[in-house]
């Protein structure tokens with residue numbers, strides 16, 4: 636842990652994510668401290684485009700209406716990283732609102748990508764606590780939890 640971490644950020648050294656579960660982010664919480672550096676490296680070195688998107692979505696509470704350039708920056712980063720499958724789209728539509736992607740569902744899908752990537756980096760299966768929902772912060776995923784149908 637790092638006592639010099641900026642307020643609001645995860646306590647794992649150099650982690651770029653907000654501390655959404657007490658002192659830790661959803662990627663570090665519940666994972667052994669021996670895996671923290673590997674998780675942080677994965678986030679900073681290989682998943683920075685997703686981390687940037689997750690932070691932007693959370694900061695904007697899922698709305699880019701007043702900052703369309705921020706959304707375009709995310710789009711360009713995903714295209715540059717050859718991750719077009721992560722762009723906001725049909726996968727982020729509620730079954731009750733087809734054709735209308737939800738930023739909250741998009742956030743959940745992006746966070747799941749980070750959980751899978753950091754779980755692989757840490758040599759662990761998907762993180763159970765985060766898979767159960769309970770995201771704290773600007774957005775809340777409990778009521779539209781795409782992980783609910785996934786194996787735990």
Ligand SMILES: [Zn+2]
Nearest residue numbers: 645650660663
């Ligand atoms: Zn973290």
